[in-house]
Amino acid sequence: MAAPNPSRFFRTRLSPPGRLPLLALAAGLVLAGCTKPVEKVEEARPVRVVKVAAGSVEGGAEFSGEVRARVESRLGFRVGGKIVSRKVDVGTPVRRGQVLMQLDPRDLELAQAQANAALKAAESNRDLARAELKRYQDLREKNFVSQAVLDSKETAFKAAQASYDQAVAALRNQSNQAGYAVLVADADGVVTGVDAEVGQVVAAGTPVVRVAQLGEKEVVIGIPEDRVDAIKQAVEARVRTWARPEQVIPGKLRELSPVADPATRTYAARIAIPKAPEDVRLGMTAYVAFSEKSTDNAIRLPLNALFKDKSGTAVWVVENGAVKLVPVQLAGTAGNEVLVAGGIEPGQTVVTAGVNQLKPGQKVRLLATENTAALPAGAAK
Template identity: 45%
Template structure:
C-alpha cells in the first residue's frame, strides 16, 4: 500500500501546480473629497479692522509759544469749549497792552481833530487821516486781544482725547499738532482692502460687522462701505476703507477689533459659478480639469472652464454641476478609472 502512495504523491503535486493562484485585490487609494455647492458670483470676504470715530480732529494752537499747562490726559472725555492746554501769555499780554495804548491815543487824536474841524482850524483831509489811524489802531487792538485768547487751546467739539503730541515746557509753532480728538457720534470700522479685490468693493456695499469684545459675546451690526481711499498705502500696498455703522451701545468703544464681512461683486460676468479648492484643479497645458468621483467610486477627468482664480479658490463656470463629488488634493497622482476611497476634504469658507 505504501508503494501506491509513493507513486501517487508526484501526480497530486503536479496537478496542484497546474492551478492558478488568485491575484491579491488591488489597493484602493484614499483621497480628499470636495462636494460642489452652488456659489453666487457675489462672494463674501472677511476683513479685520478697528473701530474709529467718524470724525477725528487734530487740535493745535493758533499762535506759537511755550506750553505752560496741560489739563487733559489720553482717554479723557471733554466737552465743547473746554480748555485743554495753555501757552505762556507774557509776550501776548504785553502786545495786547501796547495795542490798547495805541488805540486810546488814536481815539483821543481823532476826537480832538473833530473839534478842531468843527471850528475850522484843520482841513477835512487831516481829520480823515486821524479817523483812518483810529480804525487801524482799533483793528490792531482787536488782533492783540485775539492773540492773547489763542494762548488757550479749546476744543470745538465733544469727544475723547486719543493722543497727546506735545508736553509742558515744549515750544510749539502755530498749527503744530498737540492733541488728537475723536468726536462723539458716529463710529466706523477702518479696514484694508488688497489690490486684488479693489475692483470688487464699491462704496455703499452692504457689510456685516462683528465686534467680539463688545458686551457679552459677539456684537453684530449692519453697515455699509462709506469711502475707499483713492491711493494705496505705501508700505502695505492696501487701500483703506471705512465701513459706517450705527450703534447706541456704549460698550462699542474706540479702538476695538472688529471683523467685517463684505459682499463683493464677482469679477467674472456669470450669474452662477462653483467655487472649488485651487488644489482640485488639474492643469493639462492650457486646459483645466477636475477629477469627478462616480457613483462606484471610480474617477474620471472632466474638462472645466475657470471664470476666476481667487485666494480662497477657483470659480468654475462650465463643466461641473452642484452636488458632484470631486477630488480636492493630490490630483496629479491619479489615473482615469482608478477606484478611490473618498474622505472629507472640507469646503473652503
C-alpha cells in the same frame, strides 16, 4: 596535429575547487534565460473628490480693521509759545469749551497792551483833527481862509480817522491772539492722544492734543486692489468685534479712498456703524464681512482643490480612473470656497485632497464623492 580535448583541459588544469564557480555561473545563465520578467503593476492612489455642480452662490469677503470715531480732531494752538499747563490725559472725557492746554501769555499780553496804547494815540489824533476841521470850516464861512487850507484839514481828519480804525482792528486782533493762548475743546469727546508736554515750545498750528468726538463710530479697514470693485457693489456689510464675535452689527460703506496707501498698497475704507452698542469702544479690533450679489449657475470648489504651477491655476479632473490637469479661471471667493468662471463643467469629478502628489495620467481610487451643490457657500471642507 590532434585537436585539444577540453575535458582533458579541465581535468588537468583546474583543480576541483576551481571548477565550482564556473559551474555555478553556467547554471545561473541557464536559469536567467528561462525566467520571464515580472510585470510592474501601478498602484492606484486613493483620493478624495467632489462632483461639480452649478448653483446660486452669494459671494463675500471679510477684512479686519479698527474701531474709530467718525470725527477725530488734532487740536493745536493758533499762536506759537511755550506750554505752561496741561489739563488732560489720554482717555479723559472732555466737554465743549473745556481747557486742554495753556501757553505762557506774557508776550501776548504785552502785545495787547501795546495795541491798546496805539489805539489811544490814534483816537487823540483823530479828535484833534476833527476839532481843527471844525474850526477851519467856521473860518471858511467867514472867508478868513482859502478853500485849499480847508481841503488840507479835511484830508488830515480822514487820515486820522483811518489810523484810528486801523488801531481798533489791531487791538481786536491782538486781543484774539491773547485768547488763543488757551486751547479748549471744540466739541464733546474723549482725549485719544497727547503730542506735547509742559515746557515744550510749539509753533502755531502744531497738533498737541487729539480728541475723538462722541457720536457715530466707524471701522477703518484696508481693501486689496483686486477687491475694490466688488466692495463698491456689496449689498450688505456686517461688523463683528474680536471681544464679542457673536454680536453682529449692521454697517454701511461710507468712504472708500481713491488712492492706495503707499506702504500697504491697500485702499482705506470706512464702514459706518450708527447702531453700535455702548460696549464697542474706540481702538477695538473689528471684522467687516461684505455680502455681494448672488451669482446664479456658479461653480464653487474647496480651496484645497486648486493646484498652482507656472502656467496658472488648475484642478485635477478624474476621467476613466485616471487624473488629468485642467486649467481653470477663478471669479472670486465665497467664504472658504472659490468661484470658478471657466475650465470645468457640472458633472465632472475633481480631486479635493492630495493635489500636490499627483501627476498626469496617474491611476486613482476614489475614497468619497461629494456634490458641490449640496454644500452651503463658505462651508469648510
